[in-house]
Amino acid sequence: MKIHIKNGRLIDPANGIDRPADVFVAAGKIAAIGQMPDGFHANKVIDAAGCVVCPGLVDLSVRLREPGLEYKATLESEMLAAAAGGVTSLAIPPDTDPPLDEPGLVEMLKFRAKNLPGPRVYPVGALTQKLEGSTLTEMAELTEAGCIAFSHADAPFADTQILLRALDYAATFDYPVWLRPQDAFLARGGVAHDGPVASRLGLPGIPALAETVAIATVLALARESGVRLHLARLSTREGVDMVRAAKQQGIKVSCDVSANHLHLSEMDLTRFDSNLHFLPPARSLRDRDALINGLKDGTIDAICSDHAPVDDDEKQLPFGESSPGASGVELLLPLTLKWAAENQVPLAQALACVTRKPAQILGVANGHLGVGAHADICVFDPEASFTVTPKTLKSLGNNTPFLGLELPGVVKATVIDGHVDYEVY
Amino acid sequence: MPDNLQLTPDGKLKHLLTLDGLPSRILTQILDTAETFMDVGERDVKKVPLLRGKAIFNLFFEPSTRTRTTFDIAAKRLSADVVTLNIAASSQSKGETVLDTVANLTAMHADMFIVRHSQSGAAHFIARHVAPHIAVVNAGDGRHAHPTQGLLDVFTIRRYKGAFHNLRVAIVGDILHSRVARSQIHALTTLGVPEVRVIAPRTLLPTGVEQMGVHVYHDMKAGLKDVDVVIMLRLQNERMKGALLPSAQEYFKLFGLTPEKLALAKPDAIVMHPGPMNRGVEIDSEVADGPQSVILPQVTYGIAVRMAVMSMLMGPTA
Numbered sequence: 001m002k003i004h005i006k007n008g009r010l011i012d013p014a015n016g017i018d019r020p021a022d023v024f025v026a027a028g029k030i031a032a033i034g035q036m037p038d039g040f041h042a043n044k045v046i047d048a049a050g051c052v053v054c055p056g057l058v059d060l061s062v063r064l065r066e067p068g069l070e071y072k073a074t075l076e077s078e079m080l081a082a083a084a085g086g087v088t089s090l091a092i093p094p095d096t097d098p099p100l101d102e103p104g105l106v107e108m109l110k111f112r113a114k115n116l117p118g119p120r121v122y123p124v125g126a127l128t129q130k131l132e133g134s135t136l137t138e139m140a141e142l143t144e145a146g147c148i149a150f151s152h153a154d155a156p157f158a159d160t161q162i163l164l165r166a167l168d169y170a171a172t173f174d175y176p177v178w179l180r181p182q183d184a185f186l187a188r189g190g191v192a193h194d195g196p197v198a199s200r201l202g203l204p205g206i207p208a209l210a211e212t213v214a215i216a217t218v219l220a221l222a223r224e225s226g227v228r229l230h231l232a233r234l235s236t237r238e239g240v241d242m243v244r245a246a247k248q249q250g251i252k253v254s255c256d257v258s259a260n261h262l263h264l265s266e267m268d269l270t271r272f273d274s275n276l277h278f279l280p281p282a283r284s285l286r287d288r289d290a291l292i293n294g295l296k297d298g299t300i301d302a303i304c305s306d307h308a309p310v311d312d313d314e315k316q317l318p319f320g321e322s323s324p325g326a327s328g329v330e331l332l333l334p335l336t337l338k339w340a341a342e343n344q345v346p347l348a349q350a351l352a353c354v355t356r357k358p359a360q361i362l363g364v365a366n367g368h369l370g371v372g373a374h375a376d377i378c379v380f381d382p383e384a385s386f387t388v389t390p391k392t393l394k395s396l397g398n399n400t401p402f403l404g405l406e407l408p409g410v411v412k413a414t415v416i417d418g419h420v421d422y423e424v425y
Numbered sequence: 426m427p428d429n430l431q432l433t434p435d436g437k438l439k440h441l442l443t444l445d446g447l448p449s450r451i452l453t454q455i456l457d458t459a460e461t462f463m464d465v466g467e468r469d470v471k472k473v474p475l476l477r478g479k480a481i482f483n484l485f486f487e488p489s490t491r492t493r494t495t496f497d498i499a500a501k502r503l504s505a506d507v508v509t510l511n512i513a514a515s516s517q518s519k520g521e522t523v524l525d526t527v528a529n530l531t532a533m534h535a536d537m538f539i540v541r542h543s544q545s546g547a548a549h550f551i552a553r554h555v556a557p558h559i560a561v562v563n564a565g566d567g568r569h570a571h572p573t574q575g576l577l578d579v580f581t582i583r584r585y586k587g588a589f590h591n592l593r594v595a596i597v598g599d600i601l602h603s604r605v606a607r608s609q610i611h612a613l614t615t616l617g618v619p620e621v622r623v624i625a626p627r628t629l630l631p632t633g634v635e636q637m638g639v640h641v642y643h644d645m646k647a648g649l650k651d652v653d654v655v656i657m658l659r660l661q662n663e664r665m666k667g668a669l670l671p672s673a674q675e676y677f678k679l680f681g682l683t684p685e686k687l688a689l690a691k692p693d694a695i696v697m698h699p700g701p702m703n704r705g706v707e708i709d710s711e712v713a714d715g716p717q718s719v720i721l722p723q724v725t726y727g728i729a730v731r732m733a734v735m736s737m738l739m740g741p742t743a
Contacts, residue, residue: 199631200445202545202568202604207632271430272546316524316554318544320567 008048013352014368028418056088056376060304068097073309079118081395085330086378094126095153101126103145131155156184171227181214235280237290258306259335274322302358309397327397334407384410444611458733476505499731545569575608598658624648
């Protein structure tokens with residue numbers, strides 16, 4: 001398949017490109033930029049007039065709900081949703097049912113995904129068996145099966161001795177470890193940010209301390225073990241400050257923030273809408289502003305969707321009884337554009353947070369459009385907007401806190417591995 | 426934080442879910458209406474025909490005796506048909522969801538749901554999902570709100586103190602877990618009480634409680650000084666011993682209301698308690714049964730206040 005994407009504005013943050021340029025794809029790779037190669041005959045032309053052409057998005061946290069949780073969503077539905085959102089590479093957290101703690105499960109997942117249209121999937125293996133925080137997984141075997149890192153998803157990890165050993169073991173083989181920092185005891189029983197709004201609503205709180213205490217612990221353990229650490233989904237101002245300081249001290253640490261946390265705060269909870277129930281909780285406006293600025297100054301490396309489709313039966317419940325999680329892989333690009341527009345962030349810098357930088361964290365060569373690179377491309381209209389409704393979303397999860405909101409950025413085409421996997425024209 | 430869910434576009438009460446954000450005009454209207462029902466209980470025929478033919482369902486997802494009984498009496502005095510479901514013991518244990526329960530009762534032509542549930546926000550959740558003609562009254566949701574209790578408390582205060590603008594009110598005890606305290610605070614601050622105090626150890630206070638407009642005290646001697654009203658809260662059994670409090674004995678020593686501590690309040694201060702009381706834990710029997718206690722009148726007034734709420738939601742003038 002040869003594709004000619006013409007008349008677009010090419011933004012490739014990894015190569016410092018932001019100019020009008022055509023893109024030529026052949027044999028799954030970028031064949032040329034700007035000038036059509038001699039003898040190139042496109043079987044497919046995409047007219048990108050008025051559109052941005054950028055590397056396909058790389059999303060560090062997308063739950064596809066397989067295996068085991070197909071009643072919430074399926075591989076088919078969520079991979080299509082990802083492609084519709086311009087996402088061409090995604091990391092899958094290990095909190096499936098059973099968790100991704102055995103090579104066979106990972107191989108099956110990769111095999112299933114490979115035979116479906118849609119993005120490249122990168123499973124993140126469970127750091128401990130059954131995510132119980134007691135026995136290490138076979139990390140070498142899991143890596144061979146396709147895991148690109150190890151994490152504990154949202155499962156509590158209380159025993160710091162075992163955590164240190166897990167980090168030490170991973171560091172032995174230079175396997176990256178991704179942790180969402182949350183002290184299991186301080187967070188116990190909580191469903192919302194412990195602050196004046198939760199107090200008023202009578203919702204049990206998760207204090208900001210649950211994050212900062214865990215970051216302090218994990219950073220100390222990481223320094224000791226030398227592990228490549230990635231902190232997932234920061235939510236507090238103090239957390240951002242701690243990571244900034246750690247980076248300045250030369251600790252090998254990267255971090256991400258979910259798109260939800262760039263736009264929401266505890267103030268949005270007042271209607272007890274269970275679509276606002278996700279983890280970590282949306283925190284204070286002060287925290288939200290620190291995340292916005294931390295991303296802008298580079299302390300936070302990447303934005304992820306933290307996509308977690310939940311079926312209606314588990315969401316249509318009083319707030320505290322509902323399952324946490326928000327569907328969002330299709331909103332990653334629009335919410336990134338909204339953050340950029342509201343905070344005077346140049347488009348190329350914003351797109352780097354969902355392309356080049358998360359690709360570096362994944363440790364893969366995706367996320368850029370140099371000649372010879374994987375032809376993973378997103379074409380979107382930055383001027384168009386759409387209203388978020390269950391109908392405009394392909395995901396089986398209708399659980400987004402942005403329902404009814406108008407968001408900028410409409411994906412026109414998504415090319416993955418040289419194939420057009422999604423197109424609206 | 427106003428929630429328009431409970432008001433109609435022209436500003437009338439549609440549901441009663443929380444007192445947070447409800448205008449003082451509505452609160453005063455409820456109290457005034459309650460006054461008109463005060464004599465119904467003293468008649469030979471304790472009934473008025475305001476809600477004749479209306480079907481009211483008590484939906485108690487959590488056990489309750491006093492609140493359920495007073496709602497029951499209030500509805501019957503308004504001539505409504507009342508059905509009480511203790512759902513904690515029925516369909517919930519069979520796996521039926523809250524929404525299914527509500528849909529089934531709607532199919533039985535319900536006009537009003539009185540809801541108690543262990544989850545904060547449960548009454549909002551139900552109100553958001555009921556048919557438009559159905560009114561929802563929150564009879565207690567988690568730690569969030571117990572609006573009719575808050576109303577009957579300010580009704581009691583108005584009866585004994587006449588006005589709100591010159592009062593000092595202290596609420597003592599487990600504010601953290603108390604929906605009663607939250608509703609009291611909203612009612613008192615909305616009606617213009619200039620000084621509302623909460624007295625408790627830090628373990629029993631919610632984060633940022635000052636932002637609800639109260640002054641925080643950790644010491645009964647300072648907190649009770651010159652107050653006009655003392656509201657004691659019930660301490661749940663499971664909180665008496667553990668990581669929140671070391672023991673019931675120490676709690677009583679520090680925060681229990683004794684005649685000596687009450688003497689620090691104004692001489693004509695009244696003592697209130699939403700019930701049921703733990704004598705010897707949060708309150709000394711001598712105080713509970715003493716001349717300053719208005720704990721039993723509170724129960725009587727609770728019926729009039731609940732009649733007022735139901736008639737305003739559903740009566741001929743609603």
